[in-house]
Amino acid sequence: MRKLVVAIDGPAGAGKSTVAQIVAQRLSYTYIDTGAMYRAVAWKALQLSKLSCDEIAKIAEDIDIKLNYVNGKTFISVDECDVTEAIRTREVTQLVAEVAQIAAVRKHMLTLQRQMAEAGGVVMDGRDIATHVLPNADVKVFLTASIEERALRRWREMTNKGFTVDLEQLKAEIECRDKKDCERDLAPLIQAEDATLVDTTKLSIEGAVDTILELCSKRRENV
Secondary structure, three states, X not given: OOOOEEEEXXXXXXXXXXXXXXXXXXXXXXEEEHHHHXXXXXXXXXXXXXXXXHHHHHHHXXXXXXXEEEOOEXXXXXXXXXXXXXXXXXXHXXXXXXXXXXXXXXXXHHHHHHHHHOOOOEEEEEOOHHHHHOOOOOEEEEEEOOHHHHHHHHHHHHHHOOOOOOHHHHHHHHHHHHHHHHHOOOOXXXXXXXXXXXXXXXXXXXXXXXXXXXXXXXXXXXX
């Protein structure tokens, strides 16, 4: 049976990574977190204090990013250095939207992402997977939630890691990120016409996973 290519898009804090990882695990597929790839570039740019568009583009061209899925968790390395937690800092979060708007960075990441999906059997999440990276994906999902719910999730995540953050400020940052993602000229965040909308505001993680697995099951019947 041919393995599917599953594309999951959605805004920050919608639960894409969590849901996509579980879906991949249930299907015995490879999970590819494209957001982490852009975060890796942003992290390295911050480490090198090279923040101009040209400098960041050069970093993206030379960077060695590896994603390893082990025991239900994706580990990200940059040039053989584990950055799984480091790329989730507030500083990286504030920079990554700008990094993702650089055409040369997106071009290089696009090539890597398509190579990863060539053989099928992948679940890839991001903001332009179904519309731009993998427009021929077998299953397309647009995962979203209210801004209030997404901010609360991010607040809980950061608090559990020991960071002191303001919920209202997080909400403002997410609104700003949404605006940048939706209004950027290059591959903006939009729902693909043939994608299924899954709103997780009041839906559990398991509920979202089950919905996507059902879509995959139906798609396999028609392949």
